[in-house]
Each structure stands twice: as C-alpha cells, then as structure tokens.
Amino acid sequence: MFTKILIANRGEIACRVMETARSLGVQTVAVYSTADAAAKHVAMADEAVLIGTGPAPADSYLLGDEIIAVAQATGAQAIHPGYGFLSENPEFVDAVEAAGLTFIGPSASAIRAMGLKDAAKALMEEAGVPVVPGYHGANQDADFLAQQAAEIGYPVLIKAVAGGGGKGMRLVEDAADFADALASAQGEAQTAFGNPDCLIEKYIQKPRHIEVQVFGDGTSAVHLYERDCSLQRRHQKVIEEAPAPGMTEEMRAAMGNAAVRAAEAIGYKGAGTVEFIVDGSNGLRPDGFWFMEMNTRLQVEHPVTELVTGVDLVDWQLRVAAGEALPMTQEQIPLIGHAFEARLYAEDVPKGFLPATGTLSHLSFPAMARADSGVRAGDTISPWYDPMIAKVIVHGPSRAAALSRLSAALDQTQVAGTVTNLAFLGALAADPAFAAGDVDTGLIAREIDALVAAPEATPVHKAAAAQAALGLEQAAWDSGFTLWAPLHQSVTLGEGEATFTATVEVRGPDLQHWDIEGAQVICTRVNGQWLAAGKRLPDVALSGDAITVFAGYGLSFTRIDPLDQASGAAGDGNVIEAPMPGLVKAVFARQGQEVKEGDRLAILEAMKMEHSLLAARDGIVAEVLAADGDQVEAGAALIRLEEA
Ligand code: ADP
Numbered sequence: 001m002f003t004k005i006l007i008a009n010r011g012e013i014a015c016r017v018m019e020t021a022r023s024l025g026v027q028t029v030a031v032y033s034t035a036d037a038a039a040k041h042v043a044m045a046d047e048a049v050l051i052g053t054g055p056a057p058a059d060s061y062l063l064g065d066e067i068i069a070v071a072q073a074t075g076a077q078a079i080h081p082g083y084g085f086l087s088e089n090p091e092f093v094d095a096v097e098a099a100g101l102t103f104i105g106p107s108a109s110a111i112r113a114m115g116l117k118d119a120a121k122a123l124m125e126e127a128g129v130p131v132v133p134g135y136h137g138a139n140q141d142a143d144f145l146a147q148q149a150a151e152i153g154y155p156v157l158i159k160a161v162a163g164g165g166g167k168g169m170r171l172v173e174d175a176a177d178f179a180d181a182l183a184s185a186q187g188e189a190q191t192a193f194g195n196p197d198c199l200i201e202k203y204i205q206k207p208r209h210i211e212v213q214v215f216g217d218g219t220s221a222v223h224l225y226e227r228d229c230s231l232q233r234r235h236q237k238v239i240e241e242a243p244a245p246g247m248t249e250e251m252r253a254a255m256g257n258a259a260v261r262a263a264e265a266i267g268y269k270g271a272g273t274v275e276f277i278v279d280g281s282n283g284l285r286p287d288g289f290w291f292m293e294m295n296t297r298l299q300v301e302h303p304v305t306e307l308v309t310g311v312d313l314v315d316w317q318l319r320v321a322a323g324e325a326l327p328m329t330q331e332q333i334p335l336i337g338h339a340f341e342a343r344l345y346a347e348d349v350p351k352g353f354l355p356a357t358g359t360l361s362h363l364s365f366p367a368m369a370r371a372d373s374g375v376r377a378g379d380t381i382s383p384w385y386d387p388m389i390a391k392v393i394v395h396g397p398s399r400a401a402a403l404s405r406l407s408a409a410l411d412q413t414q415v416a417g418t419v420t421n422l423a424f425l426g427a428l429a430a431d432p433a434f435a436a437g438d439v440d441t442g443l444i445a446r447e448i449d450a451l452v453a454a455p456e457a458t459p460v461h462k463a464a465a466a467q468a469a470l471g472l473e474q475a476a477w478d479s480g481f482t483l484w485a486p487l488h489q490s491v492t493l494g495e496g497e498a499t500f501t502a503t504v505e506v507r508g509p510d511l512q513h514w515d516i517e518g519a520q521v522i523c524t525r526v527n528g529q530w531l532a533a534g535k536r537l538p539d540v541a542l543s544g545d546a547i548t549v550f551a552g553y554g555l556s557f558t559r560i561d562p563l564d565q566a567s568g569a570a571g572d573g574n575v576i577e578a579p580m581p582g583l584v585k586a587v588f589a590r591q592g593q594e595v596k597e598g599d600r601l602a603i604l605e606a607m608k609m610e611h612s613l614l615a616a617r618d619g620i621v622a623e624v625l626a627a628d629g630d631q632v633e634a635g636a637a638l639i640r641l642e643e644a
Contacts, residue, residue, distance in 0.1 A: 001322050002026055002078050005104070006071040007041070009082030010061060011374030012388065013298070014041035017080050020314035029074045031067055033060030035384050040376050047074055055384040061085045064092040068099045078102035078321055080314075084386075087297040090115070104321040106296050107218075110266040114294040118161040118199050124291045127265035129258045132277060132290040134201035136161070146178050148200050155203040158182055160189030160196075166235030167192045171203055206440045208280040209237075210244045210289065212259035213305045215313075216268035217320055222330045223256040224305050224313075227273075230280075230439040231428065233353070238444065239406075239428055240301035241340045242308045245399060245437030246284050254286040262294060270320055271298045271313050280440045300343070300391070303372060307339035307395040338402040339395045342410060342425045346387040346418040349452050354611060355387045357580055357634070358418030361543035369394050369409035381418055383581045383606050389415060392425075403435060416541040416548035423553035427451045455552030457495060459519035460532045465547045465557040466491050466502030467523070468540040472512065473530060493547070494558040573616030576639040582606030584630040589621045589639050601639050602626065613638065620644050 004027040007014045018028045018041065030045030035055030042048040049070045052060035061067075064086055071079055079096050081087035081104070090108035097103060105111075114120045118136040125131050134156070135148035149156045149172065158181055160168025168189035170181040186196040209232065213224040228244035229237045243252070259274035273295045279288040302313050316327055346356040359380045365371035373390035381387050394409050396402030407429045413422060428434060428451055433443060444451065457465075467473050469491045490503040505513040510525035523532050530537040538551035545559040578584075582604045589601040595615045602613045619641035626638040 001318065001324075002076075002102070004029065004046075004074070004076045005078045005080055005318070006031065006067065006074065006076040007045070007080050007082065008061065008064075008067045008086055009080070009084070010036055010039060010041055011385065012372045012391065013082035013084075013300075013374070015044055015374050016372050017082060017314050018044045020312055021318065024315065024318060026318065029070065029076050031061070031070055033384070035060075035382050038379070040374050040379060049074065055382070057085065057385075064089070064095055068095055068101065071096075071101055072099060076101070078104050078318075080104040080317070081297065083297050083300060088115070088295070102321050104317050105270045106216075106266075106268055106272065110268050111296045113266045114296050116161045117159055117163060117293055118197070120293060121199070121291065123265060124262055127261050129262050129265075129291045130287075130289065132201045132204065132292065134199060136199040140197055142179060142182055145182060145198070145200055146175070149178055150175060152200060152202050157201045157203045158185045158198050159201060160185060160193060160198055162189060162193035162195040162197070164193075168198065169235070204277050204279050204290070206279065206281040206442070208244070208278040208440050209275065209292075210247075210255065210278045211273045211275040211299075212255055213299075213302070213313075214259050214263040214268065214272050214274055215316055215320070215326060216263045216270065216272070217326050218267055218269040219264070220326075221260045221263035221268055222326060222328065222333065223259050224309050224311060224333055225335050226252065226255060227301055227304055228439060229301060230441050231434065231444060232441050233444045233448075235441075237301065237343070239340060239342045239425065239434075240304055241338065241399075241402075242304040243335065243338065244284070245439060248284060248286075251284050251286045251289070255289055258289075258291070262291065268296075271302070271317050272296050273299050301341050303370060303391060303393045304339040304341045307370070307393060308335055308337060309333055310336065337395055337397045338399040339393065340402055340406045340429075341391050341393045342406060342429070343421075344389045344392055344413065344415070344425065345421045346381040346389055347421050348419045349421050349424045350454055351579075353421070354579060355383075355606065355609060356419045357381050357383050357387070360389070360415065360417040361546070362414055362416035362541035362548065363389070364414045365390065365392065366409050366412035368405055369413075371413075389418075389420065399437065400435075403429060410553065413553075414539065414541070414548075414550045415554055416543060416546070419556070420554060423455050424451055426553050427453070455555070457549070457552065457555045457557075459514075459516040459521050460535075461538065461549045461551050461555055462493070462495075462500065462502060462516045462557075463514040463521040463523060463532065464530075464537045464540050464551075465493055465549050465555070466504065466514065466516070467512070467530070467537070468542045468547055468549075469493060469502075469557075469559045470504070472504065472506065473540070492560045494560050495556075499560060574619070574641050575637045576601055576613050576615070576641070578604055578626075578632045578634055578636045578638055579611065579613075580604075580606045580634045582611075582632060584626045584628055584632060584638070585610060586628055587624060587626060587638070589624055591621055591624055593621045594644060595619060595621060595641065604632070604638075615641065617641070618644060 006029040028045045030048040086092040090111040093108040121136045158170040170185045190196040208230040227242045229240045231239040275292040276289045348354040363377040370393040394405040410426045487506040503515045512523040514521040547557040549555040585603040587602045599615045622642040623640040
C-alpha cells in the first residue's frame with residue numbers, strides 16, 4: 001500500500017477519498033485553488049499545497065503538470081483524480097506515469113477507448129455488448145445521416161460523439177425537423193468539444209437509466225450490481241438508488257455480464273461504470289437494455305452501491321492501484337437491502353434551478369443518513385465550482401423502508417445561509433410514482449409543477465421565526481416582564497416579497513400568546529422545549545437579520561426595521577441585476593428598444609452555466625450598463641428600463 005497519496009480534486013469527493021486513505025493509514029496531500037484556502041478538504045488533509053493563479057478550474061484544478069510537481073515535491077506515490085477535472089483525461093494519466101507516479105484509475109488507453117461515443121459503441125458491439133440501434137460511423141454527410149435516421153425509425157436521438165452533460169444532444173420526432181436539429185447539434189458540439197461529429201440513435205421509449213458498477217484489476221473484472229439513475233432533470237441525475245426497482249435476477253445477470261464484458265474488453269483497472277439505457281415501457285426484460293457509455297472513474301453516486309454491498313469502493317481503488325488483487329470474487333459480493341442518494345445543491349428552484357452562492361451559517365444532517373459533504377457550517381459556496389452542498393445517502397432493509405428514511409433524512413437536514421433544492425428533493429421523495437418504483441427519465445419533467453411548489457409557512461412557523469427575531473426563545477421572567485401588565489412586543493419580518501408583523505403578549509416565562517396577522521398561536525414551554533398546539537416548535541437559526549426556520553425544508557425570513565422599509569421597496573422590476581457574480585456573455589437589449597415582460601435581455605455565464613436575464617415587465621430600455629465580456633458582481637445593475 002502507498003504511504004502517501006495526492007488528491008487532485010476538491011469538495012466532497014476529495015474529503016471522501018481522504019477518509020478512506022486515513023482509515024488505511026495513508027497520508028494525504030490536498031491541492032487547492034486561491035478560492036479554497038479555507039475549504040474542508042484542505043483542513044482534512046495531512047498536507048495542502050496551493051496551486052495555480054486563480055480560482056477558475058483552468059487556472060487551478062486542471063493544471064496537471066503543476067499537480068504532478070506537487071506530488072513529487074511532497075513525496076506522494078500516487079494521485080487520485082476524484083471525478084470531473086482530470087479524472088478522464090488520458091494525457092494526464094500518461095504524464096502521471098511518465099513522472100514515475102501511479103494514477104489511481106484505469107490506463108490511458110482504457111480511457112481513450114471509451115472517450116468518444118461512436119468508437120466506444122463500435123468496440124462494445126465487437127465485444128458482444130448490446131448497443132442502441134443506430135448509426136455511429138464516420139460518414140457525417142447530412143443527407144446520409146437523414147437517410148440513416150429514416151431507416152432507424154423516428155423518434156431518433158442525435159448525439160455528439162464527444163458529448164457529455166447532455167450537450168450536443170437533440171431528440172427528433174419527425175423527419176422534417178432532422179436537418180435543423182443536426183445542424184444545431186453539430187454547432188453546439190463544435191463549440192463545446194471542438195468536434196462536430198454526431199451519431200444517430202433510436203430514441204428509447206419510457207427510458208430508464210440503469211448503470212452497472214464494475215471493478216477491474218486490468219485483466220478480469222467483477223460487477224457490484226446496478227444503480228437506477230432515472231430521476232433526472234435535463235439529463236442531470238437528481239436521486240439515485242440501488243438496486244433498480246423491478247429488477248429481475250435474469251436481467252441483473254444479463255446486465256452484469258455485459259458490463260463485465262465491456263470492462264474486460266478494454267483491460268479495465270479500477271472503479272468504472274457502464275451506463276445502459278433501458279426500455280421501461282413494458283417492465284424490465286433481459287433483451288431491453290443497451291450500452292450508452294462507460295464512465296472511467298468513480299461516480300458521484302457510488303455511495304448507494306457501497307451501502308448495499310458493504311464495499312468501500314475507494315478502499316478497493318487504493319488496493320488495486322497499489323497492485324493488490326481484487327478483494328472479492330463475484331460470488332462473494334453481497335447485495336443487501338436498498339439505498340438512495342439525493343444530491344443537495346445550493347440552487348434556487350423556483351427561479352429555474354439557478355445555482356446559488358452563500359455562506360452556510362448553519363449546516364447539519366440527521367444521524368440516520370450518511371452525508372458526504374465538502375463543506376461545513378461557516379463555509380462558502382462560491383461561484384467557481386459546482387454548488388453541491390452534500391449527498392444525503394440512506395439505507396434500509398427494503399425499498400419502502402429506505403425511501404421513508406430518505407424522506408425523514410431530508411426533512412431533518414438543516415441548511416441556512418443559502419437557498420437549496422431540499423424542498424424539491426423532499427417532494428420527489430414523496431412522489432407517488434417514484435414511491436411505486438415507476439421511474440423513467442421523464443418523471444421529473446412530467447411532474448415539475450408539483451415538485452417545485454415552495455412549502456408555505458404556517459402561523460406556527462412564523463411565530464417561531466418571530467420568537468427568534470425577538471430573542472424570546474430564552475425569555476426569562478425578568479426580560480422586561482412586569483407583574484403589572486403583560487409585556488407586548490412586535491416585530492416585522494420579510495418572507496419573500498411579502499412582510500408581516502407578529503405581536504406577542506408574554507404572559508410568563510413559559511407562556512407566549514402570538515398574534516400573526518390575526519392568527520393566534522399559543523406557545524408554552526415544557527421541560528425547556530417550546531410547544532404550540534402540543535407540537536415542538538421547529539428549530540431556528542438566526543444569522544444577522546436572516547432567520548431560517550427548519551420546517552418545510554427550511555423557511556427563510558428576514559428581520560426588517562420598519563424605518564428601512566421604504567428603501568427596500570425599490571423592487572419595481574426596472575433594473576435588471578446580475579443574480580450572481582459572472583461573465584456577461586451577451587447583451588440583447590439596445591437603448592430605446594421596447595421590451596415585453598419575459599423578453600430575454602442578456603445572458604450571464606456563471607457557475608459553468610448560462611442564465612438568461614429576462615425583463616420583469618413591459619417597458620423601454622433606458623440604459624444598457626453592461627457589455628459583452630464584462631465580469632460583474634452579484635447585484636450589479638446591467639440594464640435599466642423605464643415606463644413606455
Ligand atoms: P451525456 O454523455 O451527454 O450525458 P448520455 O449518452 O450519457 O449523454 O445520455 C444522457 C441521458 O440522455 C441518459 O441518461 C438518458 O436519460 C438520455 N438518453 C440517452 N440516450 C438515449 C436514447 N437512445 N433514448 C432515450 N434516452 C436517451
């Protein structure tokens with residue numbers, strides 16, 4: 001075994017790898033960008049070295065040569081790439097090996113073999129792995145491809161051969177739309193990957209995404225069963241589970257064998273995932289799954305496999321990279337119970353899942369869940385990287401038991417200091433179709449309206465917020481209370497765009513009568529715990545004027561000084577502001593132009609995504625305050641409108 005390894009990553013995966021390394025007595029070296037000096041992965045590592053010149057990945061976590069130099073200078077013998085960044089970069093693997101170090105992962109040639117979707121499909125066909133019917137050859141002539149699409153039969157999917165993250169992918173339902181869709185997919189592929197080539201695939205009906213975890217030693221491989229990742233929003237996984245609902249022993253064996261064949265065909269070493277698309281229109285059938293692609297690294301969702309098999313996949317990665325044999329044979333790998341993982345992000349769901357930033361004033365997870373997180377209370381979610389807060393992972397003896405544990409765990413997860421997708425995850429965990437195991441990749445899109453509905457604060461929640469705002473949860477008998485008259489106090493709180501005033505009559509140290517705009521809430525304290533109508537008041541976090549009530553997945557309020565209210569009322573939709581720091585990609589508004597509510601006025605690129613900035617109302621563009629290429633701060637005024 002190695003005595004010291006370097007982790008070329010950040011966030012939760014860097015912390016995850018360090019935990020196992022530590023348990024094996026292996027020292028860890030972290031690298032970090034200028035934005036991450038105070039990050040959790042830096043604090044966890046035995047040594048940490050600043051790399052690069054700035055926070056952007058290209059100036060930090062993608063600097064392979066500098067990272068290799070750090071490994072050499074610190075005496076690390078191996079590099080774990082985590083996922084993302086350099087994890088599937090064959091040139092990096094070559095450079096690591098040329099420097100006399102071990103790459104904890106597959107060979108460069110295995111990564112190359114799976115790097116392009118067309119070549120990978122051809123290779124898999126040869127190895128006897130079922131691939132989605134379609135055309136994945138070299139001829140890129142538009143008429144030829146249209147003819148192929150017609151032969152495959154509509155609907156078809158156009159995919160960029162170099163694609164990833166759903167980019168360069170187009171669903172075409174009708175031959176008349178093929179030419180336009182192909183041109184736009186090729187254009188997007190050229191911009192994103194520098195390679196316009198596309199393949200054509202049959203579009204699978206009611207598709208399910210089921211992937212198989214494999215593990216190889218360079219010659220032979222085993223599988224650790226499947227994960228179902230069908231709950232996706234815009235091709236991004238949201239909740240994953242193992243095993244797949246409705247899986248039969250026959251189909252599991254067929255998929256497992258195909259995945260092992262795929263891994264062995266490329267002499268795979270380490271942890272990898274073979275992704276299949278499954279026809280879910282008529283139950284699961286052993287002839288109804290097809291190879292999509294192989295991810296030649298540890299996946300974000302690997303913990304669900306760990307919880308149902310009891311295997312520590314990072315432990316296996318380190319052992320196999322260090323030259324040990326695979327720790328178990330296929331027959332020895334157990335499959336016990338059911339596990340779910342929910343990806344908790346800092347994002348504004350009602351605003352179209354807009355990535356958010358913020359400093360986490362409070363963060364806690366219930367003991368019933370495994371929470372893999374790269375942040376702690378007090379840490380900042382910066383605009384530079386993925387805004388993931390944590391992965392909430394649970395296990396139970398059955399799918400139903402695990403799902404109710406997931407619901408409870410999400411309900412008891414507490415985050416303050418940023419908006420989160422917790423309510424969305426909670427709604428998803430409670431979705432009847434999901435509970436029935438009736439999943440497919442379209443489930444979220446079909447039910448999106450119900451899933452994004454924000455939980456509403458009740459008078460009890462508002463009383464809890466007001467109590468904290470006034471510091472009355474600790475209220476002692478002498479905090480202004482007089483024997484002559486009950487003490488009255490009031491506070492004005494903001495809740496989204498609205499405000500309300502809460503008034504309390506303190507009748508004693510353990511009795512408060514609240515009036516929340518006409519609704520009466522009586523709070524009593526029993527054994528130090530405040531109750532309303534016999535139920536515990538929810539926990540509350542107070543940070544400055546921001547109040548978070550931990551009910552309904554986190555309800556946010558702000559304490560408002562009534563005297564300041566006039567200045568806070570400027571939200572008339574006249575000024576289009578940058579919602580977060582970022583790069584102005586395009587400004588469409590021209591001075592004097594007439595615009596309608598909802599018109600796209602500019603595009604801001606932030607956190608690796610493009611965000612359209614829309615007119616909040618009809619008007620005339622009075623001033624354009626930003627230009628293409630400007631780097632702007634959150635809240636910067638970009639465009640000003642005036643009445644028509
Ligand atoms: P990317 O590499 O861009 O993420 P994938 O090939 O992994 O693209 O596909 C992403 C998602 O698109 C899958 O998880 C699935 O939901 C959907 N998908 C891909 N291929 C098909 C297909 N042939 N039929 C239906 N849906 C598909």
